[in-house]
Amino acid sequence: MSRLLGRLLVLVLLATGLSAAAPAGAREPVRTPAQAVAAMQPGWNLGNTFDATGADETSWGNxxxxxxxxxxxxxxxxxxxxIPVTWGQHQAADHTIDPAYLARVQEVVGWAxxxxxxxxxxxxxxxxxxxATMPTDHDNVLARYNAIWTQVAAAFRDASPRLVxxxxxEPQFSGSSGDAQNYALLAELNTSFHRIVRASGGGNTTRLLVLPTLHTNADQGRLDALTAEFTALDDPHLIATVHYYGYWPFSVNVAGGYRFDATAQAELLGTFQRLRDSLISKGIPVILGEYxxxxxxxxxxxxxxxxxxKxxxxxxxxxxxxxxxxxxxxxxxxxxxxxxxxRDxxxxxxIASSWRTRSGTAASDLLFxxxxxxxxxxxxxxxxNGTGFTHVRLGATTLRRGPDYQVSGDQLTLSAGLLSRLTKAEGYGVKASLSLxxxxxxxxxxxxxxxxxxVVSAATGTTAAYAVPTVFNGDRxxxxxxxxxxGGNAGPHNWTPYKEFDRAFAPDYAAGTIKLTPEFFAEVTDGAPVTVTFVFWSGDTVTYRITRTGDSVTGTPA
Structure with missing residues (x-):
């Protein structure tokens, strides 16, 4: 998108009610923490850059x-x-941050x-x-943590109040006695952070400070522990943060969670309900720092x-x-x-549409x-989703209600005549894309x-490189x-028969194969035949039988 078109998009978004931060050089607005947090919506992470644990900001490929x-x-x-920042590899033995690195972070923050x-x-x-080693190395960890915030707070004490x-x-601790100790350690870190920043003076005396839950998780115990920290600190310029990556089986496609089904939806709804009940209703603003x-x-x-x-x-x-x-x-x-x-x-x-309104969806985006x-x-x-269905388009053509489709309540029926026309061309795959x-x-x-x-075919290979020859015939x-x-479950995550997409298996449509990974075979019993069932989006299933013998693998259609 060109810069001009991008600016036009911003104007459109503002016209629909989105707030914007003050432009460069403008007088800083006086805002309450809740108003400031609202003005921050929406936000973006400069990920895998200054948080990269390599030598510099390009070491993770950006x-x-x-x-x-x-x-x-x-x-x-x-x-x-x-702007996530990993500081440790840029600290000297006395915990001094490399001045060049700190200056580079300051430069990018200033640009933003x-x-x-x-x-x-x-x-x-x-x-x-x-x-994470704080339970067993408390004093050294705390000293190093305090040293970072002492230097960072000093470097940014006079920065715009738009710096948070x-x-x-994602605080976490290893070797602790359990959550009670974890909560206490996190409260100690957050309290020390708060004290150091506030004592550094300048704009830091009222700067917005963000405190996370343990693991930045929104489970009720995590939220309750953070709420207690807010009460103890008694500072009106604090913000809570959690992260959200969805219901785990859906988020990584494992354990049969390949659909955004009622279970995945309920987990999402429950997360926001807990945020409303535990934080927002008490006047604590919330930033979902990653999603x-x-x-x-x-x-x-x-x-x-x-x-x-969806x-x-x-x-x-x-x-x-x-x-x-x-x-x-x-x-x-x-x-x-x-x-x-x-890229998509x-x-x-x-995502951008959801900042201002709802959109209609459907049970699937695929019709086979x-x-x-x-x-x-x-x-x-x-x-x-609270909208009204209006019509169906094929490219620039509006299809005819009646001959092409009918709607009854939430049921959209595409006629046999329409589907025949759309699929008359030879071959497999997507023949048309309708716009609902x-x-x-x-x-x-x-x-x-x-x-x-x-259709799958027999093949031999090794645990390091095994692929099932597959003619997909348009299916996915x-x-x-x-x-x-x-009846026992084979492979990783043996508490479920459903394996993790990309980790245990992965389709290669161009090559005409389904790869079974070394990670999958690492947890397959030597000599024990395994029945693999491939489930496709059309609803079809194909069964295959594999046997691992040492590093060798044989497979045949079942």
């Missing part, structure tokens, strides 16, 4: 930060930016402030690198597109109506920092039509897919189960 990158993010409609962002910096991966400080990212899906750490295809769009639609709605500021975790997989574009514009469109079988009318359930339109929000894309049952792999003859 380019060096430029003023132009930050301007490009501002153009996307973001009002705040979280000049662009009009609210900016949040923290102590990041130090949390698991060395802060976060005590520590996304954990499978994104591999690639965004771990979760099927329509299922993840997740982000509901997430955005809950955050907006709960008055929670959200900061998208982006380690480089979402916004291409070199090209200056979104449909995903970002859903089998080759060689009579084409019949097909019905899909709509999820209006609602009265608000972004359209819902529904792909019409011509397919036939996938949803999940995989693995069981022994006695």
């Amino acid at each position: 380019p060096r930060v430029t003023r132009e990158l930050l301007a490009g993010i501002r153009d996307q409609g973001f009002n705040s930016i979280r 402030l000049d662009e009009g962002f609210y900016v949040m910096i923290n102590i990041h991966h130090d949390s698991w690198q060395w802060i 400080l976060e005590s520590v990212n 996304g899906l954990l499978g994104f750490d591999r690639h965004t295809g771990t979760i099927e597109q329509g299922e993840k769009l 997740f982000f639609e509901l997430f955005g709605h809950q955050a907006r109506t709960s008055r929670v500021t959200t900061m998208l975790w982006d380690n480089g997989q979402h916004f291409d920092r070199t090209a200056g574009i979104w 514009t449909e995903l970002f469109g859903q 039509v089998r080759r060689g079988a009579p084409v019949t009318a097909r019905t899909i359930t709509l999820n209006p 339109r609602f009265s608000r929000g972004v359209p819902w894309r529904l792909d019409i897919v011509a397919y036939d049952s996938p 792999l949803a999940t995989m189960t693995a069981t022994y003859a006695d």
Whole structure:
């Protein structure tokens, strides 16, 4: 997106009610913490950059930060930016921070402030690198932690009030006696952070400070412990933070959680209800400092597109109506920092739309039509989400209600005639993409897919490199189960037959294979036949039998 188009997007968002941080050079507005947190919505994380544990900000694969990158993010409609910082590898033996590194962080923070962002910096991966040892190395950890905040607070004492400080990212402790000790240690860190920053004077006397729960988790015990810290500190300029990556089986596609089903939805709704009850209702502002899906750490295809769009639609709605500021975790997989574009514009469109309104969705974004079988009318359930369904488009053409489709309540029925026309071309795969339109929000894309049952073939290989030859015939792999003859579960996560997408198995549509990973075979019993069932999005299943003998693997269709 060009800079001009980006600015136009910001103007559109502002016209629909989004607040923006003050532009560069403007007089700083006086805001209450709640008003400031609201003005920070929406936010973005400069992930895998200054938090990288290598030599410098490029060591985890992202380019060096430029003023132009930050301007490009501002153009996307973001009002705040979280800049995670890992300090440990830049500290000398006496805990002094490398002056050049601190100056570089100051430079980037200054650029972001000049662009009009609210900016949040923290102590990041130090949390698991060395802060986690606090139960067994208390004094050294506390001294090192205090040294970081003493230097950082001094460096930023006169910065804009739009700079926000976060005590520590995802705090965790190893070797403790349990949560009671964990809560006490975190309270000690947060209290020390608060004391150091406030005592440094200047703008830090009233600067907004962000305190996390244990693990930045929103379970009730974590929230209760943090609420007690807020009461003890009795400071009106404090903000609470948690992170949210969804219901874990859905977030990584394991244990059959490949759909954003009622269980995954209930977990999301419960999280926001607890935030409202435990913090927001008590006047404590909340920043959701990271959100996304954990499978994104591999690639965004771990979760099927329509299922993840439904997740982000509901997430955005809950955050907006709960008055929670959200900061998208982006380690480089979402916004291409070199090209200056979104890698998945449909995903970002859903996220951005949720900042201001709801969007209609449907039970799926895939409708499969089998080759060689009579084409019949097909019905899909709509999820209006408070909007009204209006019409269906195919490209620039508005389809006809009646001959092409009918709507009854939340049921959309596509006629046999329409589906026959859309799938008449030879071959497999997506033959047309319909656009389901609602009265608000972004359209819902529904792909019409011509397919036939996938076919797998026998193969030999090794535990280091084994792939099942697969003719997908237009279908797409949803999940995989693995069981022994006695009914026991094979492979990792042996408490469930459903294996983790990408970790245990992964389709390669271009190569025509389904890879079974070394990680999968590492937990498969030598010599015991395993029945693998591939579950496809069409509803078809294909069964395969494999046997590991030492490092060798043989497999045949079952």
